[in-house]
Amino acid sequence: QVRLVESGGGLVQPGGSLSLSCAASGSIFSINAMRWYRQASEKQRELVAAITSGGSTNYADSVKGRFTISSDNAKNAAYLQMNSLKPEDTAVYYCYVQGWSGSATSASSFGSWGQGTQVTVSS
Numbered sequence: 546q547v548r549l550v551e552s553g554g555g556l557v558q559p560g561g562s563l564s565l566s567c568a569a570s571g572s573i574f575s576i577n578a579m580r581w582y583r584q585a586s587e588k589q590r591e592l593v594a595a596i597t598s599g600g601s602t603n604y605a606d607s608v609k610g611r612f613t614i615s616s617d618n619a620k621n622a623a624y625l626q627m628n629s630l631k632p633e634d635t636a637v638y639y640c641y642v643q644g645w646s647g648s649a650t651s652a653s654s655f656g657s658w659g660q661g662t663q664v665t666v667s668s
Contacts, residue, residue, distance in 0.1 A: 547571040547657040551640050554662030561666070562628045567640030567659055569621040574652050576644035579616055579623035583636035583664075590639070594625060608634075630666045637661040 553565040567579065578597045584590040594604045594614035602614055613626040623640060640659035645652040 547573055547642065547646055547655050549640050549642060549657050549659035551638070551659040551662045554638060554664045556665045556667065557630055558668050559630060559632060559666055561630050562626070563630065563664060564627070565625040565638055565662060565664075567623045567642070569642045569657070572646045573621055574645040574647055574649065576618070576621060576642055578643045580641045581614060581623070581625045582639045582641060584639070585636040593638070596623065627664070632666045635664060635666050637663050
């Protein structure tokens with residue numbers, strides 16, 4: 546079983562910055578990709594940013610140039626640096642990790658969600 550713990554949300558003024566962290570633990574053999582999603586009130590969950598184990602990244606158009614995703618493969622952790630925040634960035638942010646659990650001789654794929662962390666951008 547793979548568990549994700551997120552941290553770093555909070556209240557920030559427009560134009561400010563926040564950094565989110567996501568740490569995965571459990572029987573992890575390898576991680577293929579780590580993603581950040583967000584869900585604003587009464588809206589569908591949307592992909593914000595993603596990073597593969599090889600370091601390839603992609604971003605939603607709405608956050609390009611403002612958000613940066615990174616990861617630490619040794620720590621099974623992902624980070625989201627959010628700069629120039631706007632009120633429309635207000636949402637619950639979720640980490641999602643996709644990979645393989647178990648061992649090289651007995652592995653099974655997994656996809657796990659974090660519990661979510663609230664980000665509020667308001668003056």
